[in-house]
Amino acid sequence: MLYSPIPMHIPDGFLSLIVSILCWGVTAGVVGLAISKTNKSLGEKQIPLMGVMAAFIFAAQMINFPVAGGTSGHLLGGALAAIVLGPWAGMLVMTAVIVVQALLFQDGGLLVMGANILNMGLATAAVGYGLYRSTFNQSRTVKLAAAGFAAWLSVMTGALLTALQLWLSGTSDLQIVIPAMLGVHALIGFGEALITVSALAFILQTRPDLLGEGSESARGSRIWVGVGGFIALAVVLFSPLASSDPDGLNRVAMDLGFIDTAQSGAGPLAGYTVPFLASASASKIAAGVIGVLVVGVIVILIGRGIKAGPQS
Amino acid sequence: MPVTHITNQFPQHDCGGDVLAVNDLHFSYPDGHVALNGVSLKLCEGDKVALVGPNGAGKSTLMLHLNGILGGRGEVEVAGMRLMRDNLPAIRAMVGLVFQNPDDQLFSPTVFEDVAFGPLHMGLSEAEVRSRVDAALEAVRMTTYRDRLSHHLSVGEKKRIAIATVLSMKPSLLVLDEPSAGLDPRARRTLINLLRELPITMLVSTHDMKMVQDLFPRTVVMDEGRVVADGPTADILKNEELLTAHGLEKP
Amino acid sequence: MHFDAFDRYHERESFLHHLDPRVKVVIAILFIVSNALLPDGAWDAFLFAWAFVLIANVVSKLGVGYTFKRSIIALPFALVAITVLFSIPGKPVFSLQFLMWNFTVTDMGLLRFVSILIRSWLSVQMAILLVSVTRFPDLIHALEHLRVPAVLTTIIAFLYRYLFVLTDEVFRLLRAREARSAAAAGSRSGGGVAWRARVAGNMAGQLFLRSYERSDRIYNAMVARGYVGHLYTLNPHEMKSSDYYVSALAVALIFITQMLGRF
Numbered sequence: 001m002l003y004s005p006i007p008m009h010i011p012d013g014f015l016s017l018i019v020s021i022l023c024w025g026v027t028a029g030v031v032g033l034a035i036s037k038t039n040k041s042l043g044e045k046q047i048p049l050m051g052v053m054a055a056f057i058f059a060a061q062m063i064n065f066p067v068a069g070g071t072s073g074h075l076l077g078g079a080l081a082a083i084v085l086g087p088w089a090g091m092l093v094m095t096a097v098i099v100v101q102a103l104l105f106q107d108g109g110l111l112v113m114g115a116n117i118l119n120m121g122l123a124t125a126a127v128g129y130g131l132y133r134s135t136f137n138q139s140r141t142v143k144l145a146a147a148g149f150a151a152w153l154s155v156m157t158g159a160l161l162t163a164l165q166l167w168l169s170g171t172s173d174l175q176i177v178i179p180a181m182l183g184v185h186a187l188i189g190f191g192e193a194l195i196t197v198s199a200l201a202f203i204l205q206t207r208p209d210l211l212g213e214g215s216e217s218a219r220g221s222r223i224w225v226g227v228g229g230f231i232a233l234a235v236v237l238f239s240p241l242a243s244s245d246p247d248g249l250n251r252v253a254m255d256l257g258f259i260d261t262a263q264s265g266a267g268p269l270a271g272y273t274v275p276f277l278a279s280a281s282a283s284k285i286a287a288g289v290i291g292v293l294v295v296g297v298i299v300i301l302i303g304r305g306i307k308a309g310p311q312s
Numbered sequence: 313m314p315v316t317h318i319t320n321q322f323p324q325h326d327c328g329g330d331v332l333a334v335n336d337l338h339f340s341y342p343d344g345h346v347a348l349n350g351v352s353l354k355l356c357e358g359d360k361v362a363l364v365g366p367n368g369a370g371k372s373t374l375m376l377h378l379n380g381i382l383g384g385r386g387e388v389e390v391a392g393m394r395l396m397r398d399n400l401p402a403i404r405a406m407v408g409l410v411f412q413n414p415d416d417q418l419f420s421p422t423v424f425e426d427v428a429f430g431p432l433h434m435g436l437s438e439a440e441v442r443s444r445v446d447a448a449l450e451a452v453r454m455t456t457y458r459d460r461l462s463h464h465l466s467v468g469e470k471k472r473i474a475i476a477t478v479l480s481m482k483p484s485l486l487v488l489d490e491p492s493a494g495l496d497p498r499a500r501r502t503l504i505n506l507l508r509e510l511p512i513t514m515l516v517s518t519h520d521m522k523m524v525q526d527l528f529p530r531t532v533v534m535d536e537g538r539v540v541a542d543g544p545t546a547d548i549l550k551n552e553e554l555l556t557a558h559g560l561e562k563p
Numbered sequence: 564m565h566f567d568a569f570d571r572y573h574e575r576e577s578f579l580h581h582l583d584p585r586v587k588v589v590i591a592i593l594f595i596v597s598n599a600l601l602p603d604g605a606w607d608a609f610l611f612a613w614a615f616v617l618i619a620n621v622v623s624k625l626g627v628g629y630t631f632k633r634s635i636i637a638l639p640f641a642l643v644a645i646t647v648l649f650s651i652p653g654k655p656v657f658s659l660q661f662l663m664w665n666f667t668v669t670d671m672g673l674l675r676f677v678s679i680l681i682r683s684w685l686s687v688q689m690a691i692l693l694v695s696v697t698r699f700p701d702l703i704h705a706l707e708h709l710r711v712p713a714v715l716t717t718i719i720a721f722l723y724r725y726l727f728v729l730t731d732e733v734f735r736l737l738r739a740r741e742a743r744s745a746a747a748a749g750s751r752s753g754g755g756v757a758w759r760a761r762v763a764g765n766m767a768g769q770l771f772l773r774s775y776e777r778s779d780r781i782y783n784a785m786v787a788r789g790y791v792g793h794l795y796t797l798n799p800h801e802m803k804s805s806d807y808y809v810s811a812l813a814v815a816l817i818f819i820t821q822m823l824g825r826f
Contacts, residue, residue, distance in 0.1 A: 009640075010640070011636075011640050011687055012595050012598070012682070012683055012686030012687065012690070013598060013599070013679055013681075013682035013683025013684070013685075013686050013687075014640065014679060014683055015599075016599065017596065017600055020599065031715070032712070035714050038714065039714070043792075044782075044790070044791065044792030045778075045779075047717055047721075047794070048721060048778045048781045048782045048785060049775070049778040049782070050714075050718050051717065051718045051721020051722060052721060052725050052729075052775075052777055052778035052781065053774060053775075054718050054719075054721065054722040055721065055724075055725035055726045055728070055729045055774065056729060056770060056771055058722060058726050058730070059726060059729035059732065059733045059770060060733070060767045060771070062730060062733050063736070063737070063766050063767055063770070065759040065760050065762065065763040066759060074763075075767060080767075084771065092714065092715065092718060093718065096715060096718040096719045096722050099715075099719055100722050100723060100726070103693075103694060103699070104570070104571065104694060104699060106687055106690045106691055106694075107636070109595065109683075109686060109687070109690065110591065110592055110595055110690055111592065111595045111596055111599055111686070166643055170647070170675075171643060171644045171647065171679060172643050172644060172647070173646035173647070173650045176646045177643060180643075191760065194756075194757060194761070194763075194764060195760055195764045195767055196764070197764065198761040198762075198763065198764020198765055198767070198768065199764045199767035199768040199771060200768070201764070201768070202764065202765045202767075202768025202769065202771075203768050203771060203772065206768070206772060207772055207775075
């Protein structure tokens, strides 16, 4: 298999027209902003740089490593792109990657492309960069750990957005799609974190100037810390809430006219619970926060391990 | 600043330098590495000059100065025009610089777009751009490749298209970096024949001493940031002492 | 690595190949939007839309089944829609016992599930047809004409040019990794997952640096040919009268599809 897609590209047909158009609206707005920001702040050198970096992300997604049982981990790249190029340029690069994947390989649809760009390009870059930016003056280890955590959370954010869009389109049941998507991507995100951290460690070792003071990476505004933190918090808080109170969300979605009563999950499965998701929402939010912290600590430990490990 | 004089067994090539005149050029990279240490060089209409020397001698750095991508201390004159900030566009149209790796030189999806890039950015009309693209492709015998995709080409084809991308700007000086590197014997032969036929002044950096012998009447040897020899190729290739001292081999 | 593994474009001398790329992009998008608008169970309309795809296949000289054979790609994603089988109320069709749960498939659920798959499958076929009859650089020109910002189309053009160069580099790196992944008899090669991920990450880092340096050289090559920060392109496409006729015909057919789906 030459080209292994990441299981997050939504094909056409799975999102309703209204959801597709709304996502296109958000994506067009953010990409437009990114274009005007990069036009202002970046020199003429930036066009070939962003172009080649888009090809880099595309090619880097093909670097895989065996995990276990025939599955392999590989990179999505949103967080990495934003960390090395700055948030706006990272977003443009990811947008180009997703456009080409959809057009050239039908990996992701055309009408739903707005949603795919939003999930895999814009949200991942915002979260990834925001969390990394918060550690700008910290030591190398803290930076790498933050980058790993950011990469993991960026994948989770993309997965959550995908799940929500599928649900709003009446394609999936909320109480199944969220735990399923987040569960699968918690593992995928782990691979993302490992590759992102190792790649950054390599860059920090060979060309520290590309990530140091005065680099594109350092030039992003501090506001990104707030943006990234906010999205991260929203993901952490929202996921358990969504899976514990799907009826409430369904009601909201119905009131907003996204789904009709016929699809509101009143069917035979409405009363079922996923075993460990049965408790009250407050305890689940707590569990979510604890889970995120645990992952953060693991990433820090791995970050140290990578730093201390033999340099080949 | 004392001027460092080169010890030259050959008389400095004596022409007015009507195409290119480089005078006492110095350049250091930001990391402090001195790449050019007082280079002087003159090229006249119709000259075909080989630029040889070991890696790190400053050949590529010198070439990047010839159309102002790098700017060191000293003078560069192209066709009697002193290279300065405000005449850069004009100079860049006159000096056609072809980089070593054709994948860097050909950055557009199609051959046409790449060959048209130079003329388009000179501000020429669409009709003029099209006629120049056709003429340039004709000159490198690649007319049928006009609408091909760049990544479908072989290395030899890419090298010829790369030359076309600057020929379309109708330069008065062609500067080539390692044109024969990485080519198989047949593609190399085709390229040498092409260079021989092109009626244009050229400065060619190369390690291919066989090509130097076959193609270039005049050779300039560079080492450690300066010109150490400049004269008829036959004389330079006879001087084994010079060749050995600068890591070169007799063809 | 051979480029054909990436590029789906198939050279043929057909009417569709010569159609203006803008027309092809707009028709493909209209067709996909139309699919999204069709209600569940609009069988006549689905059939009509499929006929549209089949005829386009024939006109393109790619063969009737060309896009059909390549449209399996969206199938794995159908997994996410599987819950609608059980969750939408309706008459039970059959039940499945799985561990402690009892899943009942309803007729309405089945209807919705199948409708989602058909919509997706038709749309994917149209997207495949679009890139099979349009060279990618022409597709980029079409996007330029359709007011996609120049910064973005330029990045996409660079991406297309260099994805072949860089994936070649990736395959060289992967091959080098394989060549060195020796293992003593009886023991597994390499370390744990973290170690393997670090090797992959180092490769990504190496590829990044090479790409970064390449972008510098490309920038030099652009500057040497007069680039000063603004990109100029020629406008290679002009609408012919046949382009207008085809557009009108396609819009009419899509309109009929919608009518069939609604009445």
